[in-house]
Amino acid sequence: MQEPETSKALIDPNQRRRGIFLLPNLLTTAALFAGFYSIVQAMNGRYEAAAVAIFIAMVLDGLDGRVARMTRTQSAFGAEYDSLSDMVSFGVAPALVVYVWALKDMGKLGWIAAFVYCASAALRLARFNTQLEVADKRFFQGLPSPAAAALIAGLIWVMHDYGIKGGEIRWLAWGMTLFAGLTMVSNIRYYSGKDINLRRSVPFTFVLLIVLGFILISLDPAHVLFGAFVLYGLSGYAGWLWQHRRSRRARIEPPASE
Numbered sequence: 001m002q003e004p005e006t007s008k009a010l011i012d013p014n015q016r017r018r019g020i021f022l023l024p025n026l027l028t029t030a031a032l033f034a035g036f037y038s039i040v041q042a043m044n045g046r047y048e049a050a051a052v053a054i055f056i057a058m059v060l061d062g063l064d065g066r067v068a069r070m071t072r073t074q075s076a077f078g079a080e081y082d083s084l085s086d087m088v089s090f091g092v093a094p095a096l097v098v099y100v101w102a103l104k105d106m107g108k109l110g111w112i113a114a115f116v117y118c119a120s121a122a123l124r125l126a127r128f129n130t131q132l133e134v135a136d137k138r139f140f141q142g143l144p145s146p147a148a149a150a151l152i153a154g155l156i157w158v159m160h161d162y163g164i165k166g167g168e169i170r171w172l173a174w175g176m177t178l179f180a181g182l183t184m185v186s187n188i189r190y191y192s193g194k195d196i197n198l199r200r201s202v203p204f205t206f207v208l209l210i211v212l213g214f215i216l217i218s219l220d221p222a223h224v225l226f227g228a229f230v231l232y233g234l235s236g237y238a239g240w241l242w243q244h245r246r247s248r249r250a251r252i253e254p255p256a257s258e
Contacts, residue, residue: 021073024064028078028085031060035089038153042097048160050097054153055225057089058146083125090149091121095177098152102166102173113174117152117181121145124184139189143236147190147229148180154226161222180233188236 034057041050064082068074095118103110124145128135135141155176159169166173216224 021068021075021078023071024068024073024078025081027060027064027067028082031057031064031089032085034060035085035093038089038093039096042100047097047101047156047166051153051157051160054089054093054097054149058150061086061089061146083129086125086145087122090145091118091125094149094152097156098173098177101156102170103177105167106170106174109174113177117148117177120181120184121148127185137194138192140192141189142186143180143183143188143190143233145184147232148184150225150229151176151180151233154222154229157222158226183233183236188240190232190236
């Protein structure tokens with residue numbers, strides 16, 4: 001049976017030959033592998049390796065977008081692939097890891113908290129994708145999913161260094177899981193850092209601060225990374241309180257006379 005001529009005309013010959021850009025999608029695949037590896041390690045009881053894998057996925061996720069922009073290899077396929085990878089690495093993986101580590105003995109409360117986190121990550125990514133063209137680039141609406149995953153992974157990593165098992169602090173893990181999940185779908189704004197121009201000259205002290213940061217991370221990565229993301233998670237609430245106080249003061253104080 002001969003193929004209709006109309007179907008051939010609808011297919012652009014350039015689209016049939018179009019491939020995908022290798023470098024950014026290779027980094028996205030590596031981030032996806034890190035998220036999957038985290039789940040596997042948690043199932044095997046190696047929680048420190050599972051937590052570290054989530055942080056590695058964060059680094060790779062931060063690189064793929066910048067590499068795509070720098071090499072001008074951005075594509076719709078890459079954007080969709082990156083979102084699916086983020087859902088696995090920063091949505092499913094942290095929820096399953098923290099559930100196996102601390103929440104499985106809490107019954108319904110445990111798996112409900114893990115599901116709230118996982119669903120919140122999906123909603124956060126969907127909202128981010130739909131508001132990409134209209135949102136303020138300087139701020140995120142809600143806690144970014146990589147930062148939320150870092151709160152979960154950092155807690156597990158730090159507790160492992162102290163020899164504390166998840167069942168001993170199940171309520172702390174439960175509260176952290178709900179805090180991270182609900183903050184992702186909140187309207188609280190978080191600084192994105194996307195307005196930083198890497199090609200612009202900076203003071204020499206700024207370079208020294210970067211070197212100091214690398215030194216601190218190398219000395220004690222678990223505590224430094226966890227502490228940094230806890231501060232970042234609280235920074236949105238601090239900014240919201242400051243804005244709320246400013247608006248309240250502006251309503252109470254009468255306008256200055258000429």
